[in-house]
Amino acid sequence: MNKRMIVGTLSALALLAVAMPSHAQDTAPAKPTDITMKLAEWTMGMDMTPMKAKGAVMFNVENAGKYPHALAIEGKIGGKDFEISTAVLKPGEKTTLMVTLPAGTYTVYCPVGKHEAQGMKADLVIE
Template structure:
């Protein structure tokens, strides 16, 4: 996963599992005092999914929520900036 900076309120994440093990893409953070998580389904090798989100400016955590993948380094941040 790479760090991303997005200059828009809406982002389209096109996710493809090009590995051999199941993976997913999860975006999480806080809106005010409310925590949220948005994620693709778990993808098998070769599968694709799209996650479209509309978020206010801020930095959010992205990771693979499958097994211990986040602890193995499959994580990063996504920053939304004002368009």
């Protein structure tokens, strides 16, 4: 094969790689941060510790335990109490919860029974 042809193809690919990010920024909406949580006894089962995000967060929640569990997010927005929760999930059930929160530290926990006190609790930092 001709050496010059290989060089030409490589530089064309390099140009494409440089051109693509700026194009993506112009057209693509801000992508939410994906956080996977496998709820179980007695953990929130995050794939990110500590949980940090900027902008929208998409929680992919699964009950990987033997008891019912849910995901709740609690904090203060503008000095007022804020709380949101998924439905209570049976073992094996999955759901998603998407939130866009102002910068701050929030508590993520399981609102079922005394699960929070048993360890189903974590911090979520929105930068």
